[in-house]
Amino acid sequence: MSSNAPVKNGNGPGEESHQVLTFVLGNETYGVDILRVQEIRGWSAVTKIPHAPPHVLGVLNLRGSIVPIVDLRMRFALDRAEYTTVTVIIVVSVISATGGRRDFGVVVDGVSDVVDVNTAEVKAAPELGAKGATDYIRGLVPVSERMVVLLDIDRLIGSDMAAFSNNTEAEAASAA
Amino acid sequence: MTIDLTQFHDAFFEESFEALDSMEAALLKLDIGAPDKELINTIFRVAHSIKGGSATFGFSDIASFTHSLETLLDELRSGTMQVTLAMSDLLLKSVDVMRAMLRAVQQKQPINAQRVSDLQFDLELMIAQKNSAPAAAVAAAPPAAPEPAAPIQTPVVDNSPKRWEISFRPYAELFSRGNDPLRMLRELAEMGQLETHADVSALPAFADLQPQSCYLAWNLVLTADATENAIRQVFEWAEGDCDLQIKLANGASQGASATTMEGAGPEVAPVADTATAEVLPIAVAPVPAAPTPAPVAAVAPAPVAPAPAAAAPQKDGAAPVATVADSGSIRVSVEKIDELMNTVGELVITQAMLSQLGSKLEGPTAEKLRGGLAQLERNMRELQESVMRVRMLPINVVFSRFPRMVRDLAQRLGKQVELKLTGEQTELDKTVLEKIGDPLVHLVRNSIDHGIEAPDKRTAAGKSAAGTVHLDACHRGGNIAVEVSDDGGGLDKNRILAKARDRGLVGPNDVLTDEQIYDLIFLPGFSTAEKTTDVSGRGVGMDVVRRNIKELGGKIELRSEHGKGSKTIITLPLTLAIVDGQSVSVGSETYIVPLISIVESMQLKAADVSRLSGRGEVFSFRGYYLPIVRLYEIFGVEPRTKVLDEGLVVVAEGEGHQRIGLFVDDLLGQQQVVIKSLEANYGHVEGVSGATILGDGSVALILDIPGLIRAMSMRAAA
Numbered sequence: 001m002s003s004n005a006p007v008k009n010g011n012g013p014g015e016e017s018h019q020v021l022t023f024v025l026g027n028e029t030y031g032v033d034i035l036r037v038q039e040i041r042g043w044s045a046v047t048k049i050p051h052a053p054p055h056v057l058g059v060l061n062l063r064g065s066i067v068p069i070v071d072l073r074m075r076f077a078l079d080r081a082e083y084t085t086v087t088v089i090i091v092v093s094v095i096s097a098t099g100g101r102r103d104f105g106v107v108v109d110g111v112s113d114v115v116d117v118n119t120a121e122v123k124a125a126p127e128l129g130a131k132g133a134t135d136y137i138r139g140l141v142p143v144s145e146r147m148v149v150l151l152d153i154d155r156l157i158g159s160d161m162a163a164f165s166n167n168t169e170a171e172a173a174s175a176a
Numbered sequence: 177m178t179i180d181l182t183q184f185h186d187a188f189f190e191e192s193f194e195a196l197d198s199m200e201a202a203l204l205k206l207d208i209g210a211p212d213k214e215l216i217n218t219i220f221r222v223a224h225s226i227k228g229g230s231a232t233f234g235f236s237d238i239a240s241f242t243h244s245l246e247t248l249l250d251e252l253r254s255g256t257m258q259v260t261l262a263m264s265d266l267l268l269k270s271v272d273v274m275r276a277m278l279r280a281v282q283q284k285q286p287i288n289a290q291r292v293s294d295l296q297f298d299l300e301l302m303i304a305q306k307n308s309a310p311a312a313a314v315a316a317a318p319p320a321a322p323e324p325a326a327p328i329q330t331p332v333v334d335n336s337p338k339r340w341e342i343s344f345r346p347y348a349e350l351f352s353r354g355n356d357p358l359r360m361l362r363e364l365a366e367m368g369q370l371e372t373h374a375d376v377s378a379l380p381a382f383a384d385l386q387p388q389s390c391y392l393a394w395n396l397v398l399t400a401d402a403t404e405n406a407i408r409q410v411f412e413w414a415e416g417d418c419d420l421q422i423k424l425a426n427g428a429s430q431g432a433s434a435t436t437m438e439g440a441g442p443e444v445a446p447v448a449d450t451a452t453a454e455v456l457p458i459a460v461a462p463v464p465a466a467p468t469p470a471p472v473a474a475v476a477p478a479p480v481a482p483a484p485a486a487a488a489p490q491k492d493g494a495a496p497v498a499t500v501a502d503s504g505s506i507r508v509s510v511e512k513i514d515e516l517m518n519t520v521g522e523l524v525i526t527q528a529m530l531s532q533l534g535s536k537l538e539g540p541t542a543e544k545l546r547g548g549l550a551q552l553e554r555n556m557r558e559l560q561e562s563v564m565r566v567r568m569l570p571i572n573v574v575f576s577r578f579p580r581m582v583r584d585l586a587q588r589l590g591k592q593v594e595l596k597l598t599g600e601q602t603e604l605d606k607t608v609l610e611k612i613g614d615p616l617v618h619l620v621r622n623s624i625d626h627g628i629e630a631p632d633k634r635t636a637a638g639k640s641a642a643g644t645v646h647l648d649a650c651h652r653g654g655n656i657a658v659e660v661s662d663d664g665g666g667l668d669k670n671r672i673l674a675k676a677r678d679r680g681l682v683g684p685n686d687v688l689t690d691e692q693i694y695d696l697i698f699l700p701g702f703s704t705a706e707k708t709t710d711v712s713g714r715g716v717g718m719d720v721v722r723r724n725i726k727e728l729g730g731k732i733e734l735r736s737e738h739g740k741g742s743k744t745i746i747t748l749p750l751t752l753a754i755v756d757g758q759s760v761s762v763g764s765e766t767y768i769v770p771l772i773s774i775v776e777s778m779q780l781k782a783a784d785v786s787r788l789s790g791r792g793e794v795f796s797f798r799g800y801y802l803p804i805v806r807l808y809e810i811f812g813v814e815p816r817t818k819v820l821d822e823g824l825v826v827v828a829e830g831e832g833h834q835r836i837g838l839f840v841d842d843l844l845g846q847q848q849v850v851i852k853s854l855e856a857n858y859g860h861v862e863g864v865s866g867a868t869i870l871g872d873g874s875v876a877l878i879l880d881i882p883g884l885i886r887a888m889s890m891r892a893a894a
Contacts, residue, residue: 046875047765047867048765048811048812049858050810050811050813050861051812051862052861056858058875059854059858059875061525061874061875064522064525065852065856066856066867066875103857104857
């Protein structure tokens with residue numbers, strides 16, 4: 001699997017373009033680094049996890065490992081969509097600051113395309129509203145007349161999960 | 177031509193650690209006075225191969241230390257020194273030091289040089305002491321001394337350097353055996369003044385030259401204060417790959433010691449050498465304060481000879497060989513096995529899915545398909561069992577650390593303890609094995625420190641002076657039982673109870689069963705020890721032991737009879753990868769309750785249930801009131817029913833007989849499930865110990881009953 005290869009997210013000087021998987025969520029198009037994508041699969045019913053944050057729908061069996069599924073619409077506070085047979089789950093791997101790898105599934109409306117993104121064309125996202133609200137956006141890039149929002153998966157889901165597992169650890173500690 | 181040797185480091189470390197374990201085991205089996213020759217050979221081989229390996233890889237500290245050790249062992253092997261208690265202590269310490277050194281090198285950390293050099297000094301001191309009293313040793317081993325006159329020459333100390341003439345003619349294939357003549361020459365040069373004359377007569381024309389063959393031979397003159405043995409050791413690795421002649425040039429009388437080493441096995445060589453080596457005064461280490469009997473023995477050798485010594489050489493050959501037979505095993509990394517387990521787990525699920533599909537089909541081919549699927553199912557089961565077995569190791573792996581520990585501990589506490597091990601071949605999962613070690617160590621320590629009495633106290637009580645600690649393992653149903661028992665003082669029920677009353681753990685008028693009293697021992701911070709020792713008694717421990725065992729999905733119980741001893745019985749699942757579970761349903765979700773936690777399942781009538789001050793619900797079960805836990809409330813799922821008598825209550829037990837009634841919709845079935853980690857990709861979830869994949873490919877969570885109870889009591893406290 002390609003995910004084991006070292007993945008660079010920074011815009012290094014030698015890095016001219018990289019491939020991005022784009023998907024649709026509501027009216028927007030988002031993109032994630034293709035090297036982080038493990039698999040794309042159809043929707044199937046998940047097993048709920050108790051005490052999980054609302055946007056973590058549950059877990060799925062992905063070839064023997066248990067993978068949490070995150071609803072990006074709920075994460076971005078968009079209107080909820082019905083899960084149908086055409087609903088798609090993109091399985092991505094998140095690499096934490098400590099180098100640990102976790103796999104996550106994200107529910108999106110549909111997958112569009114794989115596009116080459118020229119690093120020079122990536123624009124920084126403007127500050128919107130509260131500080132840190134756009135932390136998980138690596139940048140904006142125009143692709144064939146549309147604006148693609150490049151996501152920083154590690155920040156989007158990683159920080160989410162880190163906060164969550166810290167909570168449980170703190171709870172466990174207070175219990176002891 | 178350089179080869180990257182680092183690629184072999186892992187194998188070297190792994191093998192060395194294993195070899196040290198076997199060396200330690202052999203040392204512990206070694207009888208003082210009449211050592212088994214085969215055991216000494218085993219010990220020698222370990223030191224020898226570690227020395228060789230570490231020299232090859234350039235771990236010079238280890239090589240130097242093992243060299244000293246080897247010298248001492250060689251004396252033991254040739255029977256010129258006797259195994260004493262002090263020596264076996266020293267050798268055991270050497271094992272520890274070697275282990276520490278190897279670990280340090282492995283982790284690329286500095287070696288504790290002080291400790292090493294201290295011990296090395298002790299080793300050399302012991303060798304030196306032997307040399308200052310050689311007469312006793314030689315006289316004690318008459319078969320090894322060809323002439324009775326020989327020992328008398330010994331005390332003549334000759335400190336002048338000797339001139340050795342060495343003819344070293346390696347065979348052409350020397351290099352292919354991994355030998356480097358340069359290294360040997362360098363080593364010789366370190367011993368003293370070395371003149372080298374290379375003999376290039378065999379060198380072919382350049383075109384015919386095979387770079388992998390050795391064409392050179394050497395005539396060497398070494399002027400050094402060294403023994404023939406020491407010189408021979410330099411060439412040890414080339415033994416059999418060369419013609420070697422060593423002659424003493426300046427001392428005319430000993431010139432006869434030249435031997436040809438071609439094909440000479442290590443067994444033959446030392447015997448021939450010892451005769452001469454004994455004659456030659458050795459001054460390798462400065463001889464500091466020799467033990468008192470030494471000079472006397474040198475003058476009048478015969479009468480003081482220790483009796484058992486003569487027996488040693490004769491035991492040769494008839495020795496009961498305790499070496500483990502080569503089982504033809506291969507080394508496989510755990511990751512590979514885990515991968516294999518995962519894949520097989522997947523296959524089982526796929527097979528279950530196919531079976532489900534196949535059962536719905538109709539028609540003549542469907543019948544055949546079902547036949548094939550049934551066959552597949554059988555094969556799958558066998559495959560899964562075989563793969564599981566791969567992860568199983570005999571419990572001996574854990575038990576083997578105890579002889580040493582018991583010996584050291586008994587010595588320190590001034591007690592006599594015999595360790596009995598049975599059922600060492602009982603196999604259990606590697607992960608369980610890794611985690612069972614610490615609790616067992618704790619229990620054995622407790623037995624020796626608190627259980628076994630001091631020898632005088634034992635004899636006063638009419639018992640043998642030496643106490644027995646017995647470790648036993650056996651299969652019992654689908655579980656494994658490990659028992660730690662001792663014939664010591666046992667537990668004093670009244671003292672435990674008094675202590676518990678003291679601390680307010682038990683009400684002054686409560687009547688407790690024996691079982692409940694012994695259970696108090698497992699409470700955190702509980703200790704009845706009169707004084708805290710560095711071994712145990714701080715009251716930390718038994719609770720940790722129990723927690724560890726619980727984490728492994730096991731149970732621990734204690735039985736004891738005051739004055740006669742106590743017994744701890746640990747029951748463990750065979751493997752952590754699989755759990756026997758009861759599937760229960762709540763709404764659309766399926767959960768797995770580990771069978772080991774389930775006491776009983778029952779249907780409650782509304783009349784059986786009482787409310788506690790309008791908050792919790794309780795029901796009566798075998799004389800106790802248990803709280804009802806509605807799983808749907810805790811896990812936030814929509815149940816099929818909220819009415820108690822429409823669903824079922826599973827009575828489940830957590831830590832220390834804490835029981836709850838778990839309210840679920842329905843019971844589905846019992847099955848073995850493969851445990852999958854929820855934490856790998858997500859995190860820990862309260863009340864859930866893991867997840868598994870069901871036959872239809874969906875995920876079910878496995879409940880953690882003790883965790884659930886803890887979470888509940890927290891909520892109640894909040």
